[in-house]
Amino acid sequence: MPQTRLDTARILAARRLIDPVFLDTPFYRCEALEPGLGCAVHIKLETANPVRSFKGRGTEVVASLLARAGRPAVVCASAGNLGQALAWSGRTRGLDVTVVASRTATAAKLDRIRALGATLELVDGDHEVARERAAALAGETDSRLLEDSLDLETCEGAGTLGWELVNAGPPFDTVLLALGGGALATGVGHVLKELAPHVEVVCVQALGAPALAYSWRRRRVVTTASADTIADGVAGRFPIPAVLDDLLLVADDVVLVREESIVAGMRLLLDHAGLVVEPSAALGVAAILEDRDRFAGRSVATVVCGSNVDIAAHRRWTGGAQAYACRPAPRGAATGP
Amino acid sequence: MPQTRLDTARILAARRLIDPVFLDTPFYRCEALEPGLGCAVHIKLETANPVRSFKGRGTEVVASLLARAGRPAVVCASAGNLGQALAWSGRTRGLDVTVVASRTATAAKLDRIRALGATLELVDGDHEVARERAAALAGETDSRLLEDSLDLETCEGAGTLGWELVNAGPPFDTVLLALGGGALATGVGHVLKELAPHVEVVCVQALGAPALAYSWRRRRVVTTASADTIADGVAGRFPIPAVLDDLLLVADDVVLVREESIVAGMRLLLDHAGLVVEPSAALGVAAILEDRDRFAGRSVATVVCGSNVDIAAHRRWTGGAQAYACRPAPRGAATGP
Numbered sequence: 001m002p003q004t005r006l007d008t009a010r011i012l013a014a015r016r017l018i019d020p021v022f023l024d025t026p027f028y029r030c031e032a033l034e035p036g037l038g039c040a041v042h043i044k045l046e047t048a049n050p051v052r053s054f055k056g057r058g059t060e061v062v063a064s065l066l067a068r069a070g071r072p073a074v075v076c077a078s079a080g081n082l083g084q085a086l087a088w089s090g091r092t093r094g095l096d097v098t099v100v101a102s103r104t105a106t107a108a109k110l111d112r113i114r115a116l117g118a119t120l121e122l123v124d125g126d127h128e129v130a131r132e133r134a135a136a137l138a139g140e141t142d143s144r145l146l147e148d149s150l151d152l153e154t155c156e157g158a159g160t161l162g163w164e165l166v167n168a169g170p171p172f173d174t175v176l177l178a179l180g181g182g183a184l185a186t187g188v189g190h191v192l193k194e195l196a197p198h199v200e201v202v203c204v205q206a207l208g209a210p211a212l213a214y215s216w217r218r219r220r221v222v223t224t225a226s227a228d229t230i231a232d233g234v235a236g237r238f239p240i241p242a243v244l245d246d247l248l249l250v251a252d253d254v255v256l257v258r259e260e261s262i263v264a265g266m267r268l269l270l271d272h273a274g275l276v277v278e279p280s281a282a283l284g285v286a287a288i289l290e291d292r293d294r295f296a297g298r299s300v301a302t303v304v305c306g307s308n309v310d311i312a313a314h315r316r317w318t319g320g321a322q323a324y325a326c327r328p329a330p331r332g333a334a335t336g337p
Numbered sequence: 338m339p340q341t342r343l344d345t346a347r348i349l350a351a352r353r354l355i356d357p358v359f360l361d362t363p364f365y366r367c368e369a370l371e372p373g374l375g376c377a378v379h380i381k382l383e384t385a386n387p388v389r390s391f392k393g394r395g396t397e398v399v400a401s402l403l404a405r406a407g408r409p410a411v412v413c414a415s416a417g418n419l420g421q422a423l424a425w426s427g428r429t430r431g432l433d434v435t436v437v438a439s440r441t442a443t444a445a446k447l448d449r450i451r452a453l454g455a456t457l458e459l460v461d462g463d464h465e466v467a468r469e470r471a472a473a474l475a476g477e478t479d480s481r482l483l484e485d486s487l488d489l490e491t492c493e494g495a496g497t498l499g500w501e502l503v504n505a506g507p508p509f510d511t512v513l514l515a516l517g518g519g520a521l522a523t524g525v526g527h528v529l530k531e532l533a534p535h536v537e538v539v540c541v542q543a544l545g546a547p548a549l550a551y552s553w554r555r556r557r558v559v560t561t562a563s564a565d566t567i568a569d570g571v572a573g574r575f576p577i578p579a580v581l582d583d584l585l586l587v588a589d590d591v592v593l594v595r596e597e598s599i600v601a602g603m604r605l606l607l608d609h610a611g612l613v614v615e616p617s618a619a620l621g622v623a624a625i626l627e628d629r630d631r632f633a634g635r636s637v638a639t640v641v642c643g644s645n646v647d648i649a650a651h652r653r654w655t656g657g658a659q660a661y662a663c664r665p666a667p668r669g670a671a672t673g674p
Contacts, residue, residue, distance in 0.1 A: 021365050023462060026385035028358050032449065048363035048382045052611055113371065274389055274613045274644040307611040
């Protein structure tokens with residue numbers, strides 16, 4: 001059992017703090033995807049809830065604990081999904097929620113944050129600039145700063161999803177997890193490594209935003225000067241050291257995928273599973289598309305982690321002809337620094 | 338308590354015969370839909386399972402009972418969803434499944450029936466012709482004939498969905514149900530009328546295939562010479578007398594909606610809920626669009642009953658400009674004969 005910062009007993013206890021609308025999400029084999037992917041594919045669907053991503057699991061824990069402690073104000077930086085989830089969880093409990101986001105974040109996400117009554121502050125620059133501003137703002141206003149992936153509630157909230165996967169009596173030998181800040185990967189990975197250690201945990205990041213993948217490979221934090229991917233939910237540049245330490249314990253592999261594979265994954269999920277997903281949620285399918293031989297004949301579970309996408313962009317990505325058809329990766333493209 | 342053919346205790350017992358992958362489906366409020374609809378909207382999502390519709394609930398019951406009884410062969414007529422579900426349930430239990438469908442049925446549905454290993458027989462003509470042929474075929478082959486909506490397993494299987502709605506502790510005062518042959522409407526309606534009688538049960542049929550709606554209004558079976566709607570899952574012409582009797586006991590109202598409202602509903606569900614649905618699954622939203630005043634300020638639950646749609650058609654319906662924008666119904670259009 002790896003000694004991450006997470007605790008399985010606490011993850012189980014966290015389930016009692018989370019509104020049931022976020023728990024026990026659908027988990028099913030989707031055979032219609034399989035001819036295109038060459039392996040058995042199981043979907044864990046985290047989009048059929050009021051915030052359309054898995055992030056509600058973590059924010060429910062945070063908001064419950066803040067409400068109990070009588071702390072009414074909380075600030076987070078977000079690419080959009082965490083902010084939307086925190087706005088939802090905070091509203092239910094009468095908390096004062098402020099979300100800091102990049103002005104270039106996905107409009108659909110920003111609209112929902114506003115609609116849920118949170119204060120939204122937009123910054124020039126990317127998600128890392130938003131993180132800096134959120135930290136400063138929390139200090140100025142004496143609010144709780146919620147830091148995605150660093151704060152254990154966000155990881156252990158995601159861990160409840162891992163527990164559900166294990167509890168389903170794993171029909172899978174591999175799990176594919178989108179890798180952004182690391183909350184999903186370390187949360188689910190921790191539970192799998194403790195309760196189903198035979199399952200290979202493969203994390204997937206976009207080649208255009210590879211900082212945490214590179215860090216995992218070098219076993220030390222590697223930052224990047226920029227991030228350039230349509231997978232807005234996973235486009236960080238500054239990995240958090242404590243999260244990297246956990247990731248080193250739970251990830252069996254971290255792979256990188258190209259933009260055209262992400263788009264091909266979104267299209268497959270639409271055409272054969274009837275699912276609208278945001279780019280980050282297609283990372284697992286993209287990883288299979290990039291390396292069919294590796295997954296051939298295996299039984300894979302992939303977490304469809306969010307569906308907050310601008311529909312016009314989704315239509316453009318998935319409706320085009322074969323401009324983005326998946327080609328074999330150029331040798332070395334996905335092997336990193 | 339209405340004396341329908343259904344039995345709530347048997348519905349609860351049926352849950353134990355159904356693979357859990359079809360049970361306890363997501364039920365959540367979808368606020369992003371509400372500005373467009375003018376009422377609180379809760380989604381019961383029946384598409385996140387291996388057959389992408391609610392029909393697995395009923396076919397699991399049928400297939401379980403047949404397997405126990407040692408009857409290995411079953412035949413049904415289907416517009417596609419029942420056939421796909423029966424193919425799935427039968428395969429699991431080693432049954433020999435034959436599905437009879439119209440040659441003009443949705444290709445995506447027919448493809449999945451074949452992929453699941455069922456024998457598929459196509460007939461010239463519509464669903465009613467397929468029903469005749471299935472009955473003949475069952476006689477010829479000494480197979481069980483599964484008749485959707487007539488056979489209690491199909492209604493009581495759908496009833497398990499109604500039980501879940503009630504069990505969620507209804508935050509809704511109205512439930513909107515697609516009306517085709519009547520299994521969904523009588524199954525869910527029975528449970529609601531028994532356990533939550535204050536909830537208004539509104540069934541929704543396509544104006545292009547209104548036979549059961551007209552029958553409900555006249556309190557006697559009315560057939561139609563043709564059916565013309567994109568809502569292929571509900572396009573029957575010959576209502577079943579016993580089903581009409583049950584529907585008369587459980588439906589508070591039956592409304593009819595135009596094709597352009599069904600398309601507008603599909604588009605709303607895509608744009609604001611991120612859901613790909615087949616036309617039948619948009620009937621509830623279409624009913625709200627056609628009569629906003631009626632539902633204004635109410636709290637509505639609608640069952641998203643299937644997502645088996647040809648994606649190219651879905652893209653055409655939902656991607657077009659405002660060709661199908663919802664207009665007020667011409668006076669009398671939805672009031673029937």
